[in-house]
Amino acid sequence: MKIKINQNFSKLNKNYLFSEINMRVKKFQAENPDVKIIRLGIGDVTLPIPELVTSAIKKAADEMGDIKTFRGYPPEYGYEFTKDSVRLYYERKNIKVNNDDIFISDGAKSDLGNIVDIFDNNEIYITNPVYPVYIDSNTMSGRNIHFLNGSRENDFKPMPTGLDMEPKIIYLCSPNNPTGSLYSYDELKNWVNYAKDSGSLIIYDNAYEAFISGNYPHSIFEIEGGRECAIEVSSLSKMAGFTGLRCGYTIIPRELSAAGVLINDLWRRRQATKFNGVSYPIQRAAEAALSIEGEKECQKAIQYYKKNAKLLADFFKSKDIYYTGGESSPYLWIKCPKKYNSWEFFDYILKNAYIVTTPGVGFGTMGEGYLRLTAFNTYENTLEAIERLKKII
Amino acid sequence: MKIKINQNFSKLNKNYLFSEINMRVKKFQAENPDVKIIRLGIGDVTLPIPELVTSAIKKAADEMGDIKTFRGYPPEYGYEFTKDSVRLYYERKNIKVNNDDIFISDGAKSDLGNIVDIFDNNEIYITNPVYPVYIDSNTMSGRNIHFLNGSRENDFKPMPTGLDMEPKIIYLCSPNNPTGSLYSYDELKNWVNYAKDSGSLIIYDNAYEAFISGNYPHSIFEIEGGRECAIEVSSLSKMAGFTGLRCGYTIIPRELSAAGVLINDLWRRRQATKFNGVSYPIQRAAEAALSIEGEKECQKAIQYYKKNAKLLADFFKSKDIYYTGGESSPYLWIKCPKKYNSWEFFDYILKNAYIVTTPGVGFGTMGEGYLRLTAFNTYENTLEAIERLKKII
Numbered sequence: 001m002k003i004k005i006n007q008n009f010s011k012l013n014k015n016y017l018f019s020e021i022n023m024r025v026k027k028f029q030a031e032n033p034d035v036k037i038i039r040l041g042i043g044d045v046t047l048p049i050p051e052l053v054t055s056a057i058k059k060a061a062d063e064m065g066d067i068k069t070f071r072g073y074p075p076e077y078g079y080e081f082t083k084d085s086v087r088l089y090y091e092r093k094n095i096k097v098n099n100d101d102i103f104i105s106d107g108a109k110s111d112l113g114n115i116v117d118i119f120d121n122n123e124i125y126i127t128n129p130v131y132p133v134y135i136d137s138n139t140m141s142g143r144n145i146h147f148l149n150g151s152r153e154n155d156f157k158p159m160p161t162g163l164d165m166e167p168k169i170i171y172l173c174s175p176n177n178p179t180g181s182l183y184s185y186d187e188l189k190n191w192v193n194y195a196k197d198s199g200s201l202i203i204y205d206n207a208y209e210a211f212i213s214g215n216y217p218h219s220i221f222e223i224e225g226g227r228e229c230a231i232e233v234s235s236l237s238k239m240a241g242f243t244g245l246r247c248g249y250t251i252i253p254r255e256l257s258a259a260g261v262l263i264n265d266l267w268r269r270r271q272a273t274k275f276n277g278v279s280y281p282i283q284r285a286a287e288a289a290l291s292i293e294g295e296k297e298c299q300k301a302i303q304y305y306k307k308n309a310k311l312l313a314d315f316f317k318s319k320d321i322y323y324t325g326g327e328s329s330p331y332l333w334i335k336c337p338k339k340y341n342s343w344e345f346f347d348y349i350l351k352n353a354y355i356v357t358t359p360g361v362g363f364g365t366m367g368e369g370y371l372r373l374t375a376f377n378t379y380e381n382t383l384e385a386i387e388r389l390k391k392i393i
Numbered sequence: 394m395k396i397k398i399n400q401n402f403s404k405l406n407k408n409y410l411f412s413e414i415n416m417r418v419k420k421f422q423a424e425n426p427d428v429k430i431i432r433l434g435i436g437d438v439t440l441p442i443p444e445l446v447t448s449a450i451k452k453a454a455d456e457m458g459d460i461k462t463f464r465g466y467p468p469e470y471g472y473e474f475t476k477d478s479v480r481l482y483y484e485r486k487n488i489k490v491n492n493d494d495i496f497i498s499d500g501a502k503s504d505l506g507n508i509v510d511i512f513d514n515n516e517i518y519i520t521n522p523v524y525p526v527y528i529d530s531n532t533m534s535g536r537n538i539h540f541l542n543g544s545r546e547n548d549f550k551p552m553p554t555g556l557d558m559e560p561k562i563i564y565l566c567s568p569n570n571p572t573g574s575l576y577s578y579d580e581l582k583n584w585v586n587y588a589k590d591s592g593s594l595i596i597y598d599n600a601y602e603a604f605i606s607g608n609y610p611h612s613i614f615e616i617e618g619g620r621e622c623a624i625e626v627s628s629l630s631k632m633a634g635f636t637g638l639r640c641g642y643t644i645i646p647r648e649l650s651a652a653g654v655l656i657n658d659l660w661r662r663r664q665a666t667k668f669n670g671v672s673y674p675i676q677r678a679a680e681a682a683l684s685i686e687g688e689k690e691c692q693k694a695i696q697y698y699k700k701n702a703k704l705l706a707d708f709f710k711s712k713d714i715y716y717t718g719g720e721s722s723p724y725l726w727i728k729c730p731k732k733y734n735s736w737e738f739f740d741y742i743l744k745n746a747y748i749v750t751t752p753g754v755g756f757g758t759m760g761e762g763y764l765r766l767t768a769f770n771t772y773e774n775t776l777e778a779i780e781r782l783k784k785i786i
Contacts, residue, residue: 001560001592001593001621001649001650001656002560003512003561003592003593003594003651004512004513004514004560004651004652005652005654005659006510007513009654009659009662009663010654012662045465046463047460047463048457048458048459048460049454049457049458050458051458053458054454054455054457054458057451057454057457057674058451058454058455061442061447061450061451061454064442064450064637064638065442065443065444065447067439067440067441070440070441070442070637072437072438072637073636073637074637074639106499106639106668106671107669109667109668109669110667110669113667113668114667117533118399118402119396119397120400121397122396132666133666136666137666137667140510140663140666167394168396169396199394199395200394201396228394241463243465243466243669244463244465244672245457245672245673246467246499246669246670246671256394258394258396258397259397259398259400261398261402261403266398266399266402269402273506273525274502274503274526275499275502275503276500276502276503276636276639277639279637279672279675280638281450281454282674282675
C-alpha cells in the first residue's frame with residue numbers, strides 16, 4: 001500500500017524489559033531445573049475478587065439474559081450508579097467530586113493513552129523513572145517530552161523547582177509506579193501552585209491510592225486549587241484486583257478550561273466518538289467493589305500485599321540499603337550495591353537467591369542502579385525470598 | 394489554563410440528531426398523553442443474551458473469585474481462546490484468518506475511532522450517508538475528508554468509478570448502517586481492485602455481517618486480494634446482542650504493509666500502549682457466542698429482527714415506495730414522498746401514526762429525503778406500526 005503511516009511510531013522505544021527478563025529466567029531455570037524460583041517482579045495482582053463483587057457480575061449476567069432486565073448500549077460516560085459509587089468512595093475520604101466530572105472507562109491505561117487526543121502539541125513533562133505509557137502515547141503523537149528526574153536526592157519525588165513558567169502538561173503518579181514514593185500534602189501543593197501559576201495541566205495517575213497509609217493525599221483534588229489545574233486518572237485494578245475485569249475512571253473537574261473550552265467537554269466528545277462505555281456486568285462489579293462493604297473486602301487483599309511489602313522494607317532497612325516505597329505501595333525500589341548496575345544485580349539475585357526482580361533501568365535512565373521488587377507474591381514466598389536474600393546481601 | 398487544546402474538535406458537527414428526535418417525541422407525547430408511541434428508530438438490540446452466553450460470564454466470574462483460577466491482566470490482543478473462536482467463526486464461512494491477524498477489543502466503535510492513530514494525514518473517503526464515527530474520528534485528527542455519495546442511482550452503494558489513483562483510506566460498511574444496502578461479490582471486487590491499483594487501504598466495517606441472507610460476501614477477505622488492501626472491523630454487538638457487554642474485533646492481515654512497516658505491527662504497538670485487553674468474563678461470553686451452538690442461539694434473535702424487517706419491507710414494496718435494506722439488515726432506508734424532506738416526513742409519521750423513525754438527513758446530506766426504520770422493536774409492535782402506516786401512506 002502507498003498510504004502514509006504515522007512515522008512517530010518509529011521513534012518509540014523498543015521496550016524489551018519483560019521479554020528480556022523472561023528470557024534470562026527461562027535460561028537460568030533450564031540450566032538449574034531443580035531450583036525453585038520466586039517471582040518478586042510481578043506487577044499484577046494475584047488474589048481473587050471478593051465474593052460480593054463476583055456475585056454482582058453474576059446477577060448482572062442474569063439480568064442480561066432476561067428480556068425484562070436486558071440492557072443495550074451503556075452510557076458512554078458510565079452508568080449513574082457507577083459514577084455514584086466513585087463519588088461516594090471519594091466522599092468517604094472527604095473529597096468532593098461530582099458525577100459530571102466522572103468518566104467510567106475500561107481502565108486507567110486506556111484513559112492515560114487516549115487523553116492525548118484532546119490536546120495540541122504542548123511541552124510534556126514526565127518523571128523518570130516512569131510507567132512507559134505516558135512516554136509512548138505522547139511519542140506516538142509527536143509531542144516534545146522533557147524528563148523530571150527522580151533520584152536519591154529528591155527521594156524519587158521530582159519537584160517543580162527550577163522549571164520555566166511556560167504552560168506544560170505534567171504527568172505525576174503518587175504512590176508511584178515503579179518507585180513506590182508518594183508526595184506529601186505540602187509537596188503536592190507545590191505542584192498545584194506551580195501548575196496554576198504557569199497555566200499548566202497536571203495529569204495525576206492515582207492508580208495506587210488504595211495502598212496509602214498515614215497522612216498523605218488520596219487525590220490531587222484534596223489540594224486547594226487542584227480542581228483548577230488537574231485531571232485525575234484512577235482504576236480498580238489495584239484497589240479491587242480488577243486487572244482482569246477492566247474498569248477505571250477519569251475525573252475532569254467541570255471548572256477546568258483552556259482556550260475558552262471545557263476540558264471535560266472535550267473528553268466527553270472524544271469518548272462519545274471513540275468509546276462505547278463499559279460492559280454492564282463490569283460496571284455492577286465496580287459498584288460493588290466501591291461500596292462501603294466492598295472497599296472493606298478489597299482492603300483485605302491490599303493489607304495482605306502491604307504486609308509483604310513491609311517484610312521486604314524491614315529487611316532492606318536492616319541491611320541499611322536505601323529504598324523508597326514499601327509502605328503505601330506494593331512496590332519497593334532499592335538501590336543496588338555500588339559495584340552493580342541494574343541488570344548485574346538482577347542477575348546476581350537470580351543466580352544466587354533464585355529470585356526474579358525488575359531492573360530499574362527498564363523504567364528510564366534514572367532507574368539505573370536500582371531494582372523494583374513487588375509484594376504481589378504470597379506471604380510464604382516473600383518470607384522465603386527474604387531468608388534467601390539474607391544469605392547473599 | 395494556558396495549554397493548547399486540539400482545535401480540530403471545534404470543526405466537529407454538533408450532532409443533535411437523537412436529542413432533536415427525543416425532544417420532538419417528548420413534546421408530542423406531552424400534548425397527546427393517551428397515544429401509544431411505537432419506536433422504529435431504535436438502533437440498539439432489544440432481545441436478551443442466550444443462556445449459554447450468560448452462563449459463560451457466570452462461570453468466569455466464579456473463576457475470578459477463586460485463587461486457583463484467578464486471572465490478572467488479559468493479553469492486550471485478546472486471549473487465544475477468543476481469537477480461536479473468531480477464527481473458527483470465519484472458517485465456518487470458508488474464510489481464512491489467522492490468530493495473529495485478530496485483535497479482540499471492547500467494540501467496533503473503539504477500533505474504528507482509534508485506528509486513526511496509526512496513520513498520517515491521508516486523504517479520507519467516506520460514504521454519505523454514514524455512521525458518524527468515521528467522520529468525527531478523522532475530523533479530530535485534522536484529516537481531509539471526501540464523500541462518496543450514495544443515492545437512488547447507485548442504490549446507496551457508491552463505487553470507485555471516477556476516483557483518481559492517489560492512495561487513500563476508504564471506509565466501507567456492508568451491510569450498511571444506515572441504508573441497509575450491501576455490496577455483491579462483484580462490487581466488492583471492484584473496490585478491492587481499485588484499492589490495490591491505487592495503493593489504498595479499505596477499512597471495512599462488518600458489524601452487520603450476521604444479518605446477511607443469500608449469496609453475498611460475509612467478509613472483505615472473501616474477495617481475492619482483500620488481504621492485501623483491507624482491514625476488517627467487526628463486533629458481537631449485533632451478531633450476539635453484545636451492545637451492553639462490549640466485545641468486538643479487528644482483523645489486520647499480516648501481509649498488509651505501507652512504507653515497509655506491517656500495519657498489523659503498528660496496531661499491535663498502539664493497542665499495547667493504549668489498551669489493556671478485554672475483560673476476562675466478557676471474552677468467555679464472546680467465545681460462547683461465537684461457538685457453533687452459540688451462533689445458532691444468536692441467529693434466533695437475528696431471525697426475529699429480520700422477520701420484522703421483512704414485514705416493513707413488504708409493506709413499502711406494496712406501496713411502491715423505494716427502499717434499500719430490509720433483507721440482510723435490521724435497517725430499512727425509505728424514500729419520503731416527494732413533497733416531504735426527512736424531518737417533515739418524520740413529523741408526519743409521528744403525528745399521524747405515532748411512530749418514531751430516524752430522519753435520513755441526520756446521517757449526512759445524501760440522506761435528505763429519506764427515513765431510517767429499524768427492526769429492533771417487537772413483532773407485535775412492528776405489525777401494529779404497519780397497520781397504522783397503511784392508513785396514512
